[in-house]
Amino acid sequence: MSGSSVGAMVVGTVFIMVFGMATVSLIDNVNQSIKNSDYELPDPKVDIISFTDSVQSPGPVNSVSVFSGGTGYSTGGGCTTTTTGDGTGLVVSVTDDSNAVDSITVEQIGSGYEIGDQFTIAGCGNADAVGTVVSLHEQIVITIKNMGSENVLISDIWIILSETSSKSMGIPFSFDSHYSGGNNYFFPGEQFTTDPFPLDNTAHGFSVTGNPNRAFLSIYDHNSFADVNS
Known part of the structure; x- marks a missing residue:
């Protein structure tokens, strides 16, 4: 068999293989399109x-009152608190009268508090003023x-x-x-x-x-x- 004949057969064989692969791929894509069009998305109710x-209750603090004024306080905010209960995260601001806490305003409401919980204003003054939770959000x-x-x-x-x-x-x-x-x-x-x-x-x-x-x-x-x- 001549060299030119062998070359022609190889080229022909490669052509058929490539064409066959393309045909399979095309059919597979068509079938996949049919599957997609028939597929129904779930409709959860x-x-x-x-x-x-x-x-x-428990919950975040809405309002508080002064139980005892403590010592060494001045008007200001960002005062952290501690409590013997489960509440955490309450931050308050205070006004003072002769360095004792005169009023308390809630700055950060915290979580896990009960009405009647008492807390110490520990982040300001001499950390000895005490407040009481009056209401929750x-x-x-x-x-x-x-x-x-x-x-x-x-x-x-x-x-x-x-x-x-x-x-x-x-x-x-x-x-x-x-x-x-x-x-x-x-x-x-x-x-x-x-x-x-x-x-x-x-x-x-x-x-x-x-x-x-x-x-x-x-x-x-x-x-x-x-x-x-x-």
Whole structure:
């Protein structure tokens, strides 16, 4: 067989192989397109069962009073506190009368406090003034239920709050950012409730004194809403 004939056969063989591979690839892509067009995205049915905005104890501090004025204080802020209870994070400002605390204003609300808890103003003065928790801020609690037949990843469930009279809309936040139940998946028929949480401008788009009256739930193509129960 001549050299030119061998060369022609090799070229022909390579051409057929490449063409065959391209044909297989094209058919596979067409079949994949058909699969994609026939595939239905899941439609989980997760509903908001309740949405409350009320005082929950323990909780963040709203107002305080002076129990004993202590010594060595001057008017100013940024005073940290300590308590024998479970509360943490309360920071206050004070005014003084003859170096004793005359009034206390809450700067940072903290968490985990009960009405009647006493705290020492330890970050200012001689750390011997004592205050009392008088009232707590309201906190949000949201309960949801899986009404459908799909398992849902809890981290895929998002909530947004709104206040209808002022047409104010909050910032979306994930349900699991306030849920400590330890479950990753939400199975059909299950009902989960958030831990009580105070509103926060950065996290929710409303301040702790805000009054949203509606909650929306969003997951994939499914939406739900509920009005607030005070």
